[in-house]
Amino acid sequence: MELSFPEGPACTTAAEVAAAYSSPSLLNHAMRVYAWATALGEAHQVEFDAELLFVAAMLHDVGLAPEFDSHTRPFEVAGGHVAWVFAAGAGWPAARRERLAEVILRHMGAEVDPAEDPEGFLLSRAAAADIAGRGVAELPGAFRTGVLTRYPRLDLVTEFLRCFRDQAGRKPDSAAAAAIRNDLATRMAANPLERG
Secondary structure (H helix, E strand, O other), X not given: OOOOOOOOHXXXXXXXXXXXXXXXXXXXXXXXXXXXXXXXXXXXXXXXXXXXXXXXXXXXXXXXXXXXXXXXXXXXXXXXXXHHHHHHHOOOOHHHHHHHHHHHHHOOOOOOOOOOOXXXXXXXXXXXXXXXXXXXXXXXXXXXXXXXXXXXXXXXXXXXXXXXXXXXXXXXXXXXXXXXXXXXHHHHHHOHHHHO
């Protein structure tokens, strides 16, 4: 399996936005999430909209950026709103903007049905693989190695836990707070991707 990214102005600009507002660790995380999503799509035979999934992967954590962080709403909700505005600027119709926001919102929720929301399913599964190691065995070994070489993890564990602990402290009812209470730190440390 080979990693490729969709082309087009929305994808190019979404990657620029991610680079402008993310640390190197979180930018590489976004790139890996798209890569894992494509591999999981192949493994689960899920057809998906590559442009929608790529833009969602690039922007799914934008609500963690200080510039877009909401003091009252969970980061995935804030990020969904930012993505909706981004998509409006890209000229996407209203229904497609809503889909993008929904995909980003769902990545922190319960299991997503791939028949109902293929992009939401893939983004959720890919983010869970990259952060906590869930389903890493489904990712082909050589592909996994190539992606990790191209987009190394850097200090993702430290930075992500700092972001989630901050979210949990200010938003105790959020999914980020639930993840911290459910020992995200241990799961991140045990993630096979941390060992390459």
